[in-house]
Amino acid sequence: MSHEVLMQLYVFVLAGFVGYQVISRVPALLHTPLMSATNAISGISLVGSLVAAGADYGPVSTVLGVVAVTAATINVVGGFMITDRMLKMFKLDRKDRP
Amino acid sequence: MNLGVELTYLLSSVLFILGLRGLSSAATARRGMNLAAVGMLLAVIGTLLNQQIITFTWIIIGGIVGSVIGAAMAIFMPMTAMPQRIALSHAFGALAATLVGVEKYYRLGAEIGAAKMAAVGFEVMFGSLTVTGSLMAFGKLQELVKGAPITYPLQNHTNIALFVATFAMFVYLIVDPSNATVFYVMIASGLAIGVLMVLPIGGADMPVVVSLLNSYAGLAASATGFALENNVLIIAGALDGASGFLLSILMSRAMNRSFTNVIFGAFGGGAEAAIAGKDATGLTVRQITLEDAAVQLSYARSVVVVPGYGMAVAQAQHQVRELAEEIQKRGGDVTYAIHPVAGRMPGHMNVLLAEANIPYDHLLDMEDVNPRFTETDVVLVIGANDVVNPAARNDKSSPIYGMPILDVDRAKSVIVFKRSMNPGFAGIENLLFYEPKTSMLFGDAKSSLTKLVAEMKNAA
Structure with a gap:
C-alpha cells in the first residue's frame, strides 16, 4: 500500500470518527434535516464531476461528466434549500413555557 | 493540485463539520447550514479554478439544469413527501459518484492500477446498488411499487449469491483491471442487487432502509475521493456515511430489530408473527361521542x-x-x-x-x-x-x-x-x-x- 493511500485512509477514518461524534449530538427532533443536510454535503461529488465534464477528455467523458454534474447539482442546490426550508419552520413557543 | 485549491478544500471540510455541529440544536441549525453551504461554494469555486478544466460550456448547462430541478423540488415538494425526496436524492448522489467512477475507468482502462481500481470498483459497486435501491425505495414510498414486502422462494439465497458474485468481480478487477467486460457486468449486477435488496422490505421498515442507503451514498462519495485523490470528497463522504450508519442503528433499535432482521426479515417470521400474541376475543371496546x-x-x-x-x-x-x-x-x-x-x-x-x-x-x-x-x-x-x-x-x-x-x-x-x-x-x-x-x-x-x-x- 502506497504512502498516499495510507494517508487517505487516515483522513477517511478520522473524518468518519468526527462525523459519528458530531452527529450523535444531533437531537431526534432534527433527524430529517440532518439527513437532507448530509445529502447536500455529499453532493460534493460535484467536485469530481466538474473535472470529468470540463477537462476535454473526449465525448464519452464529457457526457458522463455532464450527467454527473446535473445529478450532483440537484442534490447540492435542492439539499441546502430544502434543509433551510425545514429548519425555518422550527420555532420556539416562549409564551406559555417556563 | 495546487496549494490554493488544497487549502480551499481544507476550509470547506472544516465548514462542513461546523455545519453539522450546528445541527445539535434547532437554534443554531440554520446558521450551521449556511456555513456548510459556503463550504460547498468554496469547494466548487476552487475546483473551477483548477487548470485541468478547459471547457465551461457543458458545466454551465449541467449546473443550470441541476439547479432548476433541485430548486423546484426544494420549493414545491410537500413535507409529507420528504422521505421520497430523500430517497430520490440518494439516487442522484450515487448516480453522480458512479458516473465519475465509470468515466475514470473508461478513460484509463488497464492503466488505472490496482489501488485506484479498488477505489473505483468500490465506488461503482456501492454507487450502482444505491441508485436502484434508492429508486425502489422511492417507488415504494410514492406507492408506485407495492409497499408490502415482495417475496419469492430462495430469495435470500439468490441475493446472497449475486452479492458474492459481484464482490468476486470486484476482487478480480483489482488483480486484472484490463477486463472491461467484467467491470460493466459488475455495474449491472450492482444495479440488480439494489432492486432485489429493497423488494422484500415493507413500508414500515423504510426508515431503516432510507438511512442505510444514506450511508451507502456517502461511502460511494468517499470512494470517489480515494479514486480522485481528493480529501474533501473523502471527508464529506465519510460524514454522510457515518450519519446514515448512526441513523440506521437508532432506527433499528427503536423498532427492536437488528439490521439483518430488517433486511432478511420478510421471510418466514411474518405469517406466524401475525397470529402470535394475546388474543382480544371476548373483549369489547368503548366508543366515545x-x-x-x-x-x-x-x-x-x-x-x-x-x-x-x-x-x-x-x-x-x-x-x-x-x-x-x-x-x-x-x-x-x-x-x-x-x-x-x-x-x-x-x-x-x-x-x-x-x-x-x-x-x-x-x-x-x-x-x-x-x-x-x-x-x-x-x-x-x-x-x-x-x-x-x-x-x-x-x-x-x-x-x-x-x-x-x-x-x-x-x-x-x-x-x-x-x-x-x-x-x-x-x-x-x-x-x-x-x-x-x-x-x-x-x-x-x-x-x-x-x-x-x-x-x-x-x-x-
Missing part, C-alpha cells in the same frame, strides 16, 4: 398527543394544532410524544408538526415524555398503533415484545382516533384499545378532529 370527548378535553389539565403515520396520511396536523389551541385556551397544557419511528423516515413527524406551526419545545422524545404519562389526564392517539401497544412491555409471546414504546397506558385516560378496528400494518392485536380507561373515536382522523374542534368552540 364527539360531545363527550369535547367535554373531557375541556376539563383536562394536561394532554399528550401521540401522532402516527396515519395522522400524516390524513393530513390532519393542522387540525391537531387547532384542537391544541382550544385546549390551551381553557388552561390545559398540550405536548406531543414523538416515537423515533413515527413517520416514514427519522424525524419525519417533527418536521410535519413544525410545518403546522407547532412550536418545537412542545415536541418531546420518547425518553422525555414517558415519565410524564402518569401525570397526564388525556392522551390522544392519532393514527398510531404499534408504538403504543403495551404488549411490547408485558406480553412475551408478542412479536413486538421488547420494542421501546410510549407508555400511554399509564395515563389517566386515552382517546384513540382510528379508522376501524382493523389491526395495524404489523397485524398485531393492541390490548390498549380494550382497556377501561380507553375510548375509541372511529372515523377519518381529519374529519373527527375538525368536528371535535367545532364542538369545543360551540361549548365555549
Whole structure:
C-alpha cells in the first residue's frame, strides 16, 4: 500500500470518527434535516464531476461528466434549500413555557 | 493540485463539520447550514479554478439544469413527501459518484492500477446498488411499487449469491483491471442487487432502509475521493456515511430489530408473527361521542398527543394544532410524544408538526415524555398503533415484545382516533384499545378532529 493511500485512509477514518461524534449530538427532533443536510454535503461529488465534464477528455467523458454534474447539482442546490426550508419552520413557543 | 485549491478544500471540510455541529440544536441549525453551504461554494469555486478544466460550456448547462430541478423540488415538494425526496436524492448522489467512477475507468482502462481500481470498483459497486435501491425505495414510498414486502422462494439465497458474485468481480478487477467486460457486468449486477435488496422490505421498515442507503451514498462519495485523490470528497463522504450508519442503528433499535432482521426479515417470521400474541376475543371496546370527548378535553389539565403515520396520511396536523389551541385556551397544557419511528423516515413527524406551526419545545422524545404519562389526564392517539401497544412491555409471546414504546397506558385516560378496528400494518392485536380507561373515536382522523374542534368552540 502506497504512502498516499495510507494517508487517505487516515483522513477517511478520522473524518468518519468526527462525523459519528458530531452527529450523535444531533437531537431526534432534527433527524430529517440532518439527513437532507448530509445529502447536500455529499453532493460534493460535484467536485469530481466538474473535472470529468470540463477537462476535454473526449465525448464519452464529457457526457458522463455532464450527467454527473446535473445529478450532483440537484442534490447540492435542492439539499441546502430544502434543509433551510425545514429548519425555518422550527420555532420556539416562549409564551406559555417556563 | 495546487496549494490554493488544497487549502480551499481544507476550509470547506472544516465548514462542513461546523455545519453539522450546528445541527445539535434547532437554534443554531440554520446558521450551521449556511456555513456548510459556503463550504460547498468554496469547494466548487476552487475546483473551477483548477487548470485541468478547459471547457465551461457543458458545466454551465449541467449546473443550470441541476439547479432548476433541485430548486423546484426544494420549493414545491410537500413535507409529507420528504422521505421520497430523500430517497430520490440518494439516487442522484450515487448516480453522480458512479458516473465519475465509470468515466475514470473508461478513460484509463488497464492503466488505472490496482489501488485506484479498488477505489473505483468500490465506488461503482456501492454507487450502482444505491441508485436502484434508492429508486425502489422511492417507488415504494410514492406507492408506485407495492409497499408490502415482495417475496419469492430462495430469495435470500439468490441475493446472497449475486452479492458474492459481484464482490468476486470486484476482487478480480483489482488483480486484472484490463477486463472491461467484467467491470460493466459488475455495474449491472450492482444495479440488480439494489432492486432485489429493497423488494422484500415493507413500508414500515423504510426508515431503516432510507438511512442505510444514506450511508451507502456517502461511502460511494468517499470512494470517489480515494479514486480522485481528493480529501474533501473523502471527508464529506465519510460524514454522510457515518450519519446514515448512526441513523440506521437508532432506527433499528427503536423498532427492536437488528439490521439483518430488517433486511432478511420478510421471510418466514411474518405469517406466524401475525397470529402470535394475546388474543382480544371476548373483549369489547368503548366508543366515545364527539360531545363527550369535547367535554373531557375541556376539563383536562394536561394532554399528550401521540401522532402516527396515519395522522400524516390524513393530513390532519393542522387540525391537531387547532384542537391544541382550544385546549390551551381553557388552561390545559398540550405536548406531543414523538416515537423515533413515527413517520416514514427519522424525524419525519417533527418536521410535519413544525410545518403546522407547532412550536418545537412542545415536541418531546420518547425518553422525555414517558415519565410524564402518569401525570397526564388525556392522551390522544392519532393514527398510531404499534408504538403504543403495551404488549411490547408485558406480553412475551408478542412479536413486538421488547420494542421501546410510549407508555400511554399509564395515563389517566386515552382517546384513540382510528379508522376501524382493523389491526395495524404489523397485524398485531393492541390490548390498549380494550382497556377501561380507553375510548375509541372511529372515523377519518381529519374529519373527527375538525368536528371535535367545532364542538369545543360551540361549548365555549
